[in-house]
Amino acid sequence: MRKASRLTRFNVASLALGLAFLYLPILILVLYSFNASRLVTVWGGWSLRWYRELFNDRAMIEAAWMSLRVAVASATIATLLGTLAAVALSRGERFRGRTLFSGMLYAPLVMPEVITGLSLLLLFVALNAERGFWTVTMAHTTLTMCFVAVVVQSRLGSLDRSLEEAAMDLGCNPVRAFVAVTLPLIAPAIVAGWMLAFTLSLDDLVIASFTTGPGSATLPIRIYSEVRLGVKPEINAICTLVIALIAVVIVIASLASKLSSSQGESAAPL
């Protein structure tokens, strides 16, 4: 058992400063979104004025709606494909093309988005696909399924293999053993993967800018073009709303992962 006394004053200070650095800017942003004054310098008292203005901004609402639809669709497809990929990688042992497969899955995690975005656009142009909802959804699926695969694969890797053997010993064929035992145990990781894919999609500016077509801007594209013109209180408001949405998602995801880790401990050998 670690003792608190191992903490030095330096440790505490760096932790406190680090967390303050991470959170203060966001808190300030949220605070300003309730500022009645148009000037950022002046605190004009509490107000919901910018939220009201936001709801009258048709373009912004449409962009938000587009982003939500893309996020839900792409996260769902990505979760399906990413989970399958994770199963193949962690349970498929060696198979032909495995190295290429894992390479294709891990590279997009760090690949600069400008490259991914540009290459996908060129594909869509070559395929003569009409750019809009579906092209952005497919592009986001490609990026986010890799994150899902990593999350699910790491859960599968830490799962005790003798559980699957026990299921087979008790009369399951491999597919049934997977459905009856493995799947329920990795379900929290799959849920967490979906949440991650959802927020990544909601967040993405660069890939969406490349792959979307005229008239179907996503929320980040919309925010970006506003931000380039300078700070506006409405932007504070929409950002606060996005943060609130993501906070809800995080709470659900962390509950799911807590469930996952507590089950993982009991699965570990004594």
Added chain:
Amino acid sequence: MSSRRIFARPARFAAIAPYVWMVLFFLVPFAFVLKISLSQTAIAQPPYEPVFDLSAGWDALKAAFAALSADNFRLIGSDDIYVFAYVRSLTVAITATALLLLIGYPIAYGMARLPKRWQAVAMVLVIVPFWTSFLIRIYAWINILQHDGLLNQILLALHLVSQPVVWLSTDTAMYIGIVYSYLPFMILPLYATLAKMEPALEEAAGDLGAPPWQVFWLVTFPLSLPGVGAGVLLCFIPIVGEFVIPDLLAGSNALMIGQTLWLEFFTNKDWPVASAAAIVLLVVLLVPLMLYERLQKRQLEQGR
């Protein structure tokens, strides 16, 4: 045949759908980038001359190959704007990664030394900002750094400066933005290795007569190198190709390669040059990418 092999047969079928997807949407697009980077700019929609027309048969293909040109690459190699952009991207990435390591390490170290139940809380606290929108986090800093923003107000109120300091559109702002955005990516792998480390190792080093700084330098730091490697790669690679942060926070007199690519693509509509720039960027990042891939593989595929 072992139970693993019994399981492996159906598991391999699971690879089919994601495999096809990734080949189609990840691998094939690179072929297009390569192809277009070798073609000529045209004022048309799409703005490049098609290089292959597969329907025209073998002769056409040969002709197409003959028509390929490395002009775009020659342009990138000779034009100062591009060379400068690559150099700047690498410098920024190296500087920012070093800053991230310097700032992230003490935080990760502090986390690893917390009592176990608090470690979980600290980890969630570090991850949460990563889930919050990237763009919003940059925007939050614009709020703070602008001419009459909070930072200048505080500095003025404390009489540390006599007139507002220009923060926005400077490299300082850009570095703040990068460090702010990538900090969780640096902290988490560092924390993961530091938390796994046996506390008895540090105690043993102390017991054998090493003062605290030597304990850190001779035992803790060398053992945390895998985490340092992961954190550095996880930050360095995407920062090289970063677009949003320099675009919103740095000045426009010196561009990073991500911005140049964006500019060529969206403003100049020169797709072939943008593609060539992407290919060069990919080549520059090939070694760190391969290192990262190996690291990721080792972490996920060797049983823990």
Added chain:
Amino acid sequence: MLRIEGVAKSFGTFRAVDGVSLDIKAGEFFALLGPSGCGKTTLLRMLAGFEAPDEGRILLGGKDIAQALPHERPINMMFQNYALFPHLSVRDNIAFGLKRAGMARAEIATRVAEMIALVKLDGLEKRKPDQLSGGQRQRVALARALARRPQLLLLDEPLAALDKKLRESTQGELMELQRRLGMTFIIVTHDQEEAMTMASRIGVMKSGKLAQVAPPRELYEAPRSRWIAEFVGDINLFDGESKLRDGHRLVIGTRDAGALVVAEPREPVGAGRFAVAIRPEKVKLSRRGPVSEAGRETAINRLDGVIADICYLGGTTTYKVKLDTGGVLQASVANSARIDVDAYSLNQHVVAWFTPDDCVVLQS
């Protein structure tokens, strides 16, 4: 009932199991004993179907099941770490195999209740595995494996995770259960005491081969090789050469303990190099020599020496005697009285003696 014929399994170039043949009778409690890496777990996993043998046959009731998949075998296994499904309750864990067998719901309920009573888990049916103690988990694992009424139950180090006291009481319960159900058990263990206590027969494995298959007593008192003698229990070994034969007595000249008289082994041995093996508890110590019976000098081995080391173990004390002939002899003496008037002290001169029948002659 179970016949293993020339079974071999390699992992890469490593031959984990190297030509094992073995017959196991119905109702037997059989233990596979051996050091880690000897192939005992691999052999067990081949019986369960998690590994397929490269060579050989595994016949269960006359049918070759060597290549059958785990779920196709009437064999169940209790896993070393129990492998309880963490997302299922005790009841659902036990019912898991019954559901796969397509048993009717009412019948499952009866069988589960029966199993829960059998392993004394009443009242815990709705608990999840992580709400159970180590001993309770072990019982759930046992009940789950028994529920399908397998022809053969395999137990992989079933008690390794329990502490010493619980392990001993569980050993007794497992034996009781096996007798009552009349089932065939095969247990894998590295703990020789566990194997000795529970099994009616023990197969000792070394480097993928069966070194000896015998009931516990025979294994201990008549080990077939020097390696088994050393692996099972403590033993004194003296290398030497046979010098002369006197009826059914054999005199072996050893370097460290002089000439030793031993009983001729059941299978006669020729000339050559031998090791004389003697268990520490067969060695007696006294201050003076045993009362020698005139004319029967050869009947007893008598060695002079001084006490070099004393190790008090509670029930017994182990003395190391430095022999005048140069070797060291271990003697284990029961502490039969609380007040130790008879105990020896360091550097005390003693006489160690043992009979020829207590010695085992092993071919070197």
